[in-house]
Amino acid sequence: MTSFGLFSAALLLVLQAPMLAFAYDPSPLQDFCVAVKDPKFAVFVNGKLCKDPNLVKAEDFMFQGLNIAGTTANKQGSNVTLVNVERLGGLNTLGISLARLDYAPNGLNPPHIHPRATEILVVLEGTLLVGFVTSNPNKLFTKALNKGDVFVFPIGLIHFQLNVGHGPALAFAGLSSQNPGVITIANAVFGSVPPISNAVLTKAFQVDDTVIRALQHQFGA
Known part of the structure; x- marks a missing residue:
């Protein structure tokens, strides 16, 4: 069989084989991104605007102070x-x-x-x-x-x-x-603004309303 014939046979096998596609979405860098159709209502998300490379300095890649205890x-x-x-x-x-x-x-x-x-x-x-x-x-x-x-x-x-x-x-x-x-569980559940309904929390945690109110007071809601 000629080289062209071998190539044609190989191509035919590829075309007849099951096709698989692999894809994934990029990881989000914010909590949510609501789609809009009108570009005048759009904002830049999932990162930051980039600095002109000609203006970049070594200091842009440096942070000082992690030797200091919090x-x-x-x-x-x-x-x-x-x-x-x-x-x-x-x-x-x-x-x-x-x-x-x-x-x-x-x-x-x-x-x-x-x-x-x-x-x-x-x-x-x-x-x-x-x-x-x-x-x-x-x-x-x-x-x-x-x-x-x-x-x-x-x-x-x-x-x-x-x-x-x-x-x-x-x-x-x-x-x-x-x-x-970062989502701290207790703060998010009992300190959200506005607060989660007590009807939801009492049923979710199977405790009475006074316990929920005490926890909300503790975590700032």
Whole structure:
């Protein structure tokens, strides 16, 4: 068979084979994006406007201050210093961000989710009890971490860290989004504005109205 004949036979096999297509949507960088037909009502989303490359400086890729401990003088006894695209313009389109996490003794980074990022955490000082909960069925994965230990929290899953050591603790976290977002569960449920209906919350948590009102008062709704 000639070379042309071999090519024709191969092409015929390709055309007769089942065709598969693989595609995916880009990860969103905001909570929602409502479609509009009229461009005069449109806004630029899912990132930032880009600086003229001729005006870019080394300082655009630099952030200073993560050597400074965040204040943990609050109800939770913890502090998160996040370096995302809002604080470091050079992160735009790169899909990463960084956080410093400080914990007082018994300090807690309460259950929360990052809707747009997986998180990898490394402990630099102290001992942390960490964990995350899977989607249905709700299984808890938890571990005590010491200095030098690393733990991963998958994207969108509820997770937490509690300082169970005898002194302050320090950790750093990398996140797989320039704008990972954070939803602290208790604050979102009991402190939303406007508040979620008490009829919804009493039925969801199977407690009476006085308990819901006390929680709403605690979290600011």
